[in-house]
Amino acid sequence: MARKQGSHSDITGPKVREAALRLIARHGYAAVSMRQLAAEVGVQAGALYNYTPDKQALLFDMMRDHLVDVIESFDRADPKTDAQSRLRAFVSFHIRYHLPRADAVFVAYMELRNLSPENFAAIEKLRRAYEDRLEAILRQGEAEGAFAMKDARITTRAIIGMLTGFFTWYRQEGRLPLEEVEAIYWDLVCKAVAR
């Protein structure tokens, strides 16, 4: 019963990616078969190959698109003024951007091992580009005399780790509203890099 009403590719295509993101976030790349994914979408396994050359490309494309969007979105959100304002914008952006994209964040973080070497290198480059945004802000703050830290690179990693760890547990923890969590994290980051 192909093509019940109109062209399907612009319906099935996004469906494949949504289902893949959801299933892989829940069970892991290696644990999700193309047949499970197809069943979730509502097609046979063979039909998936109209939307991806293979399983590996499906994973890579999702991770790359996510990271590219993170970087572009932050560059738009960045006030590009003083370091204090930029750091605040970074913390706020990071939390608010990632929260409604928990599956994509989870996949981009947990499935690095399942990328081919070339794909891994490409994703690492993007990840590094995002981290470099934060590192630049910290170094600007040092130059302005607004921040003080022992090592900007490691502090960058520490802050990213702190913020990203957030998404491994916020789902279950409905205790506090987003605004409050954001304020708590801002307080921690702000004090940690203060002079």
Next chain:
Amino acid sequence: MARKQGSHSDITGPKVREAALRLIARHGYAAVSMRQLAAEVGVQAGALYNYTPDKQALLFDMMRDHLVDVIESFDRADPKTDAQSRLRAFVSFHIRYHLPRADAVFVAYMELRNLSPENFAAIEKLRRAYEDRLEAILRQGEAEGAFAMKDARITTRAIIGMLTGFFTWYRQEGRLPLEEVEAIYWDLVCKAVAR
């Protein structure tokens, strides 16, 4: 050629666990087959079932043993004096304990999705028990007037996230000696919870 010299179970047993930890940390639980694991150990796949009832139990036992040891080791390292000293001991312990156990940390952190529901609950309980150690220290610090923070529970998660993120990249980054990394992290944590 069974049993070439002496009893093998006390040699093969640890070998199985070491190989499983290494392979699963590198490729993921679902991506490592019992045959790959057996080849790494130097036996046939069937022989593994002398050392674990099934693949799932192998994963669970490794995670449980690791977490139990983390908790017991910290309880011995805990000076149980003032909050400032205890926090410093926690940060130092966490970094120094986890560093030479990178594979175990990685598996305990990344493979939660591959645990059966009952096993997941058991592991979560242990993870929570470790986090509770840190939370207790932070609350003691608040009571003593040594620390100030908006929310002790979330600050606990943030600090753990910050410290644990460390182990996803330290391998590659031989730039700084351990003592220095420890000092950098202590500086960040100390300032973040300061009054």
Next chain:
DNA sequence: TTTTCAACTGAACAGATGTTCAGTTAGATG
């Protein structure tokens, strides 16, 4: 109405999967 073709099916491919178990081996035991 006939033709076209994007979208999909369903079967097939060769090989991998976790797990079981009857049988084999060789060091330890009496």
Next chain:
DNA sequence: CATCTAACTGAACATCTGTTCAGTTGAAAA
């Protein structure tokens, strides 16, 4: 010496894996 048995092999089980492709469908174009 013979016996015992922990430790292991190797084959088998049913099922699943990613991927390919000839064939089918039905809405849209001519």
